[in-house]
Amino acid sequence: MFGETLEAAARHLLAIAPYAILFSWAMTFFGAYLAYVTQTERADRSFRGYMRFCFPERILKHPSLRLDIYFNISFRILHPFILAPLLVSSAAIAAGSYALLTMLFGEVTTVSPPSLLTWALILVALMIAQDFATFYAHYIEHKFVLLWQFHKTHHSAEILIPLTNRRFHPVQTIIDNGFNAIAVGGLIGVSAYALALPIVDYSLRGLEAYWLINALSFHHLRHSHIRLGYGWLERYLLSPAQHQLHHSSEVHHWDKNFGLLLSCWDRWFKTIVYTNPTEQYRLGLPAGSGDFSTVTGLYISPFRGFVKILGERMRRHAGRAEPAPGPAVPEG
Numbered sequence: 001m002f003g004e005t006l007e008a009a010a011r012h013l014l015a016i017a018p019y020a021i022l023f024s025w026a027m028t029f030f031g032a033y034l035a036y037v038t039q040t041e042r043a044d045r046s047f048r049g050y051m052r053f054c055f056p057e058r059i060l061k062h063p064s065l066r067l068d069i070y071f072n073i074s075f076r077i078l079h080p081f082i083l084a085p086l087l088v089s090s091a092a093i094a095a096g097s098y099a100l101l102t103m104l105f106g107e108v109t110t111v112s113p114p115s116l117l118t119w120a121l122i123l124v125a126l127m128i129a130q131d132f133a134t135f136y137a138h139y140i141e142h143k144f145v146l147l148w149q150f151h152k153t154h155h156s157a158e159i160l161i162p163l164t165n166r167r168f169h170p171v172q173t174i175i176d177n178g179f180n181a182i183a184v185g186g187l188i189g190v191s192a193y194a195l196a197l198p199i200v201d202y203s204l205r206g207l208e209a210y211w212l213i214n215a216l217s218f219h220h221l222r223h224s225h226i227r228l229g230y231g232w233l234e235r236y237l238l239s240p241a242q243h244q245l246h247h248s249s250e251v252h253h254w255d256k257n258f259g260l261l262l263s264c265w266d267r268w269f270k271t272i273v274y275t276n277p278t279e280q281y282r283l284g285l286p287a288g289s290g291d292f293s294t295v296t297g298l299y300i301s302p303f304r305g306f307v308k309i310l311g312e313r314m315r316r317h318a319g320r321a322e323p324a325p326g327p328a329v330p331e332g
Contacts, residue, residue, distance in 0.1 A: 093185025156292030
């Protein structure tokens with residue numbers, strides 16, 4: 001069952017990837033058009049104007065764009081060894097947890113085939129699990145200073161473009177996908193056993209949830225110069241403009257808007273901030289955060305920060321562990 005699940009997940013991933021990517025980019029240009037229409041007077045709208053809106057010269061000539069391109073080329077080399085296996089890791093955990101429950105409590109007779117409504121409810125549940133796992137992984141990467149060192153690579157971008165979606169340190173990629181695999185894979189394995197659903201088909205829904213939640217959140221627009229806010233709807237759904245605020249270097253924007261699709265997690269953790277269309281802010285890291293101006297720096301600087309902080313903590317701990325000097329012994 002374990003091998004069958006992984007093989008089916010890999011085949012399904014390859015099959016849906018082209019359609020998922022196409023849908024994601026279609027949503028991107030649709031969202032960009034919504035922003036263009038709402039931010040431009042009717043008389044000033046044109047196709048050329050829309051293209052200039054999407055691809056302004058100040059973005060195309062910015063050094064941060066070139067750095068994103070070079071970093072993405074380097075990351076593509078690592079992609080088969082890091083990202084691709086992690087995309088099917090939720091299927092591995094699902095199969096493992098299902099097998100463990102079967103070993104402990106015995107076989108269950110699966111219901112075949114489940115109704116369309118059942119699969120729809122399953123997909124929604126998996127999307128919610130995926131969304132919370134993404135939120136919480138992001139939350140701890142800001143709250144734990146050692147993890148923050150690796151997340152700095154992403155926040156070092158001085159402009160946001162869709163390629164910034166891939167400006168992640170490999171260590172962070174492993175952490176993020178690990179959280180998602182545990183949350184989604186665990187839910188799949190346990191609920192598939194409890195509801196007597198076919199584990200292989202159920203695991204494939206987890207992959208679909210991953211792609212769908214990214215598309216619905218306007219994944220590429222979140223990392224762009226296009227500010228698409230949702231107004232009052234931001235209380236329920238996190239807008240791309242809210243994520244752009246998350247990248248602000250202004251102190252009052254720090255540690256805000258960690259979510260992906262639903263804003264309820266940020267509201268419950270008291271990390272929500274809403275958009276103001278007229279607000280101006282600078283992107284990137286505060287001064288003194290490290291050297292992230294080169295591809296090498298994006299990979300190496302987090303390790304330097306990690307080792308430095310870990311060394312300081314070890315020295316402080318060693319200092320506290322030293323025995324206090326005893327009372328002076330009088331002479332004679």
